[in-house]
Amino acid sequence: MQWTKQNEQTVYANRWFSVNLADVELPDGRHLDHFLIRLRPVAAATVVNGANEVLLLWRHRFITDSWGWELAAGVVEDGEDVAGAAARELEEETGWRPGPLRHLMSVEPSNGLTDARHHVYWADEGEYVGHPVDDFESDRREWVPLKLVPDLVARGEVPAAGMAAALLLLHHLRLGQDAVS
Numbered sequence: 695m696q697w698t699k700q701n702e703q704t705v706y707a708n709r710w711f712s713v714n715l716a717d718v719e720l721p722d723g724r725h726l727d728h729f730l731i732r733l734r735p736v737a738a739a740t741v742v743n744g745a746n747e748v749l750l751l752w753r754h755r756f757i758t759d760s761w762g763w764e765l766a767a768g769v770v771e772d773g774e775d776v777a778g779a780a781a782r783e784l785e786e787e788t789g790w791r792p793g794p795l796r797h798l799m800s801v802e803p804s805n806g807l808t809d810a811r812h813h814v815y816w817a818d819e820g821e822y823v824g825h826p827v828d829d830f831e832s833d834r835r836e837w838v839p840l841k842l843v844p845d846l847v848a849r850g851e852v853p854a855a856g857m858a859a860a861l862l863l864l865h866h867l868r869l870g871q872d873a874v875s
Contacts, residue, residue, distance in 0.1 A: 695721040702730075710734065710769070718872060733810040738767035738857065741781035741820035746840045746868055748861065749820070751832035755853075762853040763838065763846060765814065765860065766831075780815040788835045789826040794821035801856045814860040820855050840865050869874055 702716040712732045719725055731776070733850055750763045761861045767789035770779040777795050795815040799832045826835065843865040852858040 700725070703815070705729075717818075720763055729807075731810075733808055734750075734769040734774060736767055736810065736812040737767040737770050737776050737780035737783060737815070738783040738812060738860070739792055739795060739815040739817070740765045740864075741784070741790055741817050742770045742840060742864060743818075743820075743837060745837075746862060747837035748840050749758055749784075749790060750836060750838050751787060752836065752857055754833040760853055761779070761833075762851055763857075763861075764832075764852070764854060765857050767812070767857075776813045780813065784820075785823065785826075786828045787826055787831045789821045789822055789824050790820040791818035793821075802853075803856045803861060809844070811829040812856045814856070816864060840868055 698719045700717040700719055701712050701756070704714050706711050706713045711734070714730050714732060716728045716730055717725055718728045723798050733774050743749075747768075751766060752761065753764055754761050765785040768779065768786075769782040770776050774782075780796060792815075795817050798814045798816050800811055800813045802808075803812055840861075843852075843861045847858045847862060852861060
């Protein structure tokens with residue numbers, strides 16, 4: 695069954711997002727009003743070093759009043775390349791400049807409410823270039839053993855779904871499906 699958007703109007707907008715109201719026709723012909731949030735794309739990145747440690751940020755999210763491990767991430771600015779945005783965010787938030795980035799995955803974290811797309815990249819090398827410019831973004835930055843990722847996710851210490859998925863995929867790619875955690 696496919697829902698069909700008949701029209702859409704913006705209710706509120708700023709440079710980060712817009713809240714829109716859509717008239718949606720259901721397959722049986724009924725109509726419903728559906729609010730949706732349109733967001734800029736997000737780029738995220740990390741580095742996995744030779745010891746199979748992943749560079750993560752430990753941060754607080756005031757919206758959910760929760761602490762957790764995250765990848766460096768932020769919005770893609772107008773005219774900016776997605777991979778370039780991922781590299782910029784990693785350096786600004788961690789002080790590490792990544793080597794060549796590889797696309798890991800793109801996800802839609804809440805596609806029933808938003809059109810958000812998160813694009814995740816990783817590098818297997820990086821260079822420390824100094825204290826992070828955006829050090830206010832996290833309490834600390836650490837190299838976390840990749841083998842611990844499944845347990846961190848299971849304990850809820852990686853609360854963002856897309857980041858949990860990305861870290862589990864990195865765990866699989868680097869350590870294999872038979873890895874013991």
